[in-house]
Amino acid sequence: MPSDPVSPNIAPLMPPRVALLDIEGTTIPVSFVHDVLFPYARQALPGLLRDHADDPQVRAQVAEIARLAPGVPPLAQLEAWMDRDEKVAPLKALQGMAWAQGYRTGHLSARLYPDVLPVLRLWAAAGVVLAVYSSGSVAAQELIYGHTDDGDVTDLFSGFYDLAMGGKRVASSYANIVARAGWVAGDVLFLSDVVAELDAAAQAGLRTCQIVRPEDATCAGTTHPVAATLIAAGRMFGLPVPA
Ligand SMILES: CSCCC(=O)C(=O)COP(=O)(O)O
Numbered sequence: 001m002p003s004d005p006v007s008p009n010i011a012p013l014m015p016p017r018v019a020l021l022d023i024e025g026t027t028i029p030v031s032f033v034h035d036v037l038f039p040y041a042r043q044a045l046p047g048l049l050r051d052h053a054d055d056p057q058v059r060a061q062v063a064e065i066a067r068l069a070p071g072v073p074p075l076a077q078l079e080a081w082m083d084r085d086e087k088v089a090p091l092k093a094l095q096g097m098a099w100a101q102g103y104r105t106g107h108l109s110a111r112l113y114p115d116v117l118p119v120l121r122l123w124a125a126a127g128v129v130l131a132v133y134s135s136g137s138v139a140a141q142e143l144i145y146g147h148t149d150d151g152d153v154t155d156l157f158s159g160f161y162d163l164a165m166g167g168k169r170v171a172s173s174y175a176n177i178v179a180r181a182g183w184v185a186g187d188v189l190f191l192s193d194v195v196a197e198l199d200a201a202a203q204a205g206l207r208t209c210q211i212v213r214p215e216d217a218t219c220a221g222t223t224h225p226v227a228a229t230l231i232a233a234g235r236m237f238g239l240p241v242p243a
């Protein structure tokens with residue numbers, strides 16, 4: 001019998017051993033990504049392509065753009081992807097390089113939702129493995145958690161995964177991460193604001209929780225358990241939460 005791709009994901013009795021966390025809309029406000037990070041990269045990308053054209057990392061991404069969009073000038077293609085908020089690896093890699101300068105110079109500092117750090121610290125102290133899966137490149141993930149308003153919190157995480165594992169709306173990407181990390185799918189709780197991502201993770205056998213932040217007006221109403229904060233998610237899945 002074919003399996004239901006979006007089977008009801010009732011929280012099981014055993015708490016998850018791994019929390020795999022999306023970034024935008026889950027740990028970091030959508031407004032920070034869209035109103036601060038994306039405009040910063042959009043403004044910096046022309047200079048990055050012009051002034052660092054010989055940098056092997058830039059050249060590799062420009063070559064990848066040419067492969068994906070033959071004949072289109074790289075900057076025009078990047079702008080088209082940004083206009084549509086497409087999660088495409090060369091765009092994400094180049095955005096990460098643009099943000100690196102912003103973090104280095106102190107122009108960028110990431111704001112986490114206020115519940116995130118207290119909860120993640122408790123989960124880590126309880127032995128829960130914390131990992132990140134974002135469309136942002138691994139370098140960008142390490143930068144954002146390395147430069148938060150609360151300092152460098154990268155030590156909380158034991159793994160960072162990006163589009164190299166596959167797109168976030170594809171079940172095989174979650175299977176790839178689980179295999180790469182040596183986890184058991186049913187031990188992993190994937191937290192995200194995007195239903196299509198949660199559907200894909202559930203198809204791969206992961207437990208799921210949709211984070212619906214009031215400040216972002218995320219839409220709920222799915223088969224996935226819904227929580228407004230990581231505190232509520234922790235309670236739902238038997239994980240420790242702040243008193
Ligand atoms: C590494 S922070 C920037 C995240 C980003 O570029 C993005 O497109 C949002 O991706 P997510 O998968 O975290 O929703």
Ligand SMILES: [Mg+2]
Nearest residue numbers: 022024025193
């Ligand atoms: Mg998200």
